[in-house]
Amino acid sequence: MNDRGDAQAAVTILEDRDLVAVLERFEFGDPGPDKPSIAPPTxxxxxxxxxxxxxxxxxxxxERDHSFHKDAVAGVVLLGRDHNRLAVYTQWRTPDSGPPVEVPAPWSVADVLLRAEPTTRVLETRTYTVEFTLGHRQPRHARRLGGPLVHFGMFSFPPAEQDVLLGLARQHAPGSLVTPGLTSVNFHRSLDRTRALNLGVWESFDNFMKLLDQPGFTDEQVYWEGVAQFHPDYFDVAHAWGPAS
Structure with missing residues (x-):
């Protein structure tokens, strides 16, 4: 693995309603009195x-807990490009008891990080299901020298707005795929109904700003206006696995 990530890693998102996705986001170190805005992804x-x-x-x-790597049918470990962050995204078979709203302890790495790094702050630990995926390739992954890149588009809203936001996303997401370097968009709904997540897989962020020229993504008119709060983040892939790993 190089300093930023795994050159052989490939992000796999399985569009399977029988799977539950877990997203855990962490930040480390002293954030300081004023958090800076997220820097350009390039x-x-x-x-x-x-x-x-x-x-x-x-x-x-x-490496040590083989059951985690085996039972999580797909996963990716991500190094944040800003704010000293790390994220872990995994997909799991739904338990017989049904999809869990809270992240089960065996599916979480939060305790591992809290023990290993005293400055760890948990930004999110939440369960999701995949709502829809769109992309240029099957399966939904990218390979690139230096490792693929991931963009999170994170939406928060009152529970009643979740279906509204995801309906708008279905209308506008196809237009985003004209952006050079964007391989796939993968929209998720949180099981607590307060979030939606687009996990976008990129080969390069060099032309990322061209996304903001597409209808529904311009500064003058974003499709989530009045429905959701939006927050982006950008990552390098450090490690990934899937059914073929």
Whole structure:
């Protein structure tokens, strides 16, 4: 693995209603009195010491706890390009008891990170299901020298707005795929009904700003206006696995 990620990693998103996705996001170190806004995704990132310690702890956990790597049918470990972050996205078979709204302890790496890195702050630990995926390739993954890239588009709203937001996303997401470098969009609904997530897989962020020229994505008119709060984040893939791993 190079300093930013795994050159052989491939992000796999399985569009299967019998699977539950888990997203856990973490931040490390001292955020300071004022958090900066997220920098453009094309900037040159670097791995900070706390981020490296957290990544090493997660990868060691995956190596040590074979049941986690085996039972999570697909997953990806992501290094944030801003704010000293790390995220873990996994997909699991739905238990006989039904899809869990809370993340089951065996599906979580939060305790691993809280033990390994004292400055760990848990930003999110939440369950989702895949709503729809669109992309240029099957399966939904990218391979690139230096590793694929991931963009999170995170939406928050009152529970009554979840179906509204996802309906708007279905209308506008296909137009985003004209953006050079974007391989797939993968929309999720949270089981607590307060979030939606687009996990976008990219080969390169070089032309990311062209996305903002597409209808529904311009500064003058975004499709989620009045429905949801939106927050982006950008990542390099550090480790990934799927059914063929």
């Amino acid at each position: 900037r040159t990132p670097s791995v900070r010491p706390e981020q490296r310690a957290a990544l090493d702890a997660v990868l060691a956990h995956l």
